[in-house]
Amino acid sequence: MYERKIKEDLDCGIVVAMRVFGAKWKPCIIDAIAKGFTRPSEIHRYISEATPRVLDMQLSELLGLGVVVKETTDSFPLCSDYRLTELGRSFLPIVQQLDDWGNTYKHELKDKLAEAV
Amino acid sequence: MYERKIKEDLDCGIVVAMRVFGAKWKPCIIDAIAKGFTRPSEIHRYISEATPRVLDMQLSELLGLGVVVKETTDSFPLCSDYRLTELGRSFLPIVQQLDDWGNTYKHELKDKLAEAV
DNA sequence: GTTCATACCGAATAATTATTCGGTATCTCA
DNA sequence: TGAGATACCGAATAATTATTCGGTATGAAC
Numbered sequence: 001m002y003e004r005k006i007k008e009d010l011d012c013g014i015v016v017a018m019r020v021f022g023a024k025w026k027p028c029i030i031d032a033i034a035k036g037f038t039r040p041s042e043i044h045r046y047i048s049e050a051t052p053r054v055l056d057m058q059l060s061e062l063l064g065l066g067v068v069v070k071e072t073t074d075s076f077p078l079c080s081d082y083r084l085t086e087l088g089r090s091f092l093p094i095v096q097q098l099d100d101w102g103n104t105y106k107h108e109l110k111d112k113l114a115e116a117v
Numbered sequence: 118m119y120e121r122k123i124k125e126d127l128d129c130g131i132v133v134a135m136r137v138f139g140a141k142w143k144p145c146i147i148d149a150i151a152k153g154f155t156r157p158s159e160i161h162r163y164i165s166e167a168t169p170r171v172l173d174m175q176l177s178e179l180l181g182l183g184v185v186v187k188e189t190t191d192s193f194p195l196c197s198d199y200r201l202t203e204l205g206r207s208f209l210p211i212v213q214q215l216d217d218w219g220n221t222y223k224h225e226l227k228d229k230l231a232e233a234v
Numbered sequence: 235g236t237t238c239a240t241a242c243c244g245a246a247t248a249a250t251t252a253t254t255c256g257g258t259a260t261c262t263c264a
Numbered sequence: 265t266g267a268g269a270t271a272c273c274g275a276a277t278a279a280t281t282a283t284t285c286g287g288t289a290t291g292a293a294c
Contacts, residue, residue, distance in 0.1 A: 010227050013219030014144050027131050049126050078270045097211050102130030110127050113136050195240045
């Protein structure tokens with residue numbers, strides 16, 4: 001298992017929350033699953049900017065943390081369904097607020113975000 | 118100015134919010150300022166795991182995006198105060214919820230977060 | 235004058251995260 | 265059989281982000 005070089009204060013709530021959800025696509029994945037896109041291929045079509053590989057990796061991290069669970073059907077069509085656990089659902093209000101916040105301010109932020117780091 | 122290689126969908130609210138706040142220390146900085154630690158040295162003492170340099174850089178990004186404003190006093194002691202703008206304050210409920218969420222679940226997550234990426 | 239705390243910045247490096255590419259495997263349908 | 269959709273994984277690379285280190289500058293206090 002990969003070992004993180006830099007230690008961090010896992011007693012701070014914000015740090016913990018950012019460790020769980022502070023990746024480029026994780027809040028979008030939570031949002032997608034909540035909207036009913038439960039299969040990897042569906043999630044990919046919903047978040048088309050992300051590659052299947054990164055969705056894969058972030059889903060497996062969320063799985064490892066207990067934010068989602070996976071149900072695999074062996075019969076055709078070969079498919080897996082990812083669903084939010086109680087832990088995952090508890091984060092939904094925050095995802096919703098992130099979306100609302102971004103939609104409210106995206107117009108005034110767009111130029112600044114496009115030009116800089 | 119640095120030019121981002123990978124384009125992103127700035128129409129998605131979540132993507133926008135994550136671009137503004139999705140850095141390792143930004144939500145903590147917002148929290149610190151809201152709690153009254155308005156000067157860089159105070160913020161650093163409050164978030165002691167972070168180096169002054171990274172707080173510096175993230176503060177200047179937040180400044181550039183209009184999330185905070187800076188007031189500099191020329192008289193001694195040499196000091197700058199960073200304060201939240203209306204835009205910054207609008208994000209406070211989310212920071213609060215991130216903190217609450219992390220504090221609620223940090224015990225059950227601690228081991229998993231410590232062992233893996 | 236020297237030392238200290240303040241704020242800030244540039245540049246090299248390290249660490250982390252995301253992407254690209256190619257591969258495995260299963261089952262359906264033409 | 266061969267193409268296409270599904271899910272998934274390993275490894276190299278690229279991109280991004282954070283850290284380290286050293287520097288500038290100011291004025292106070294000793």
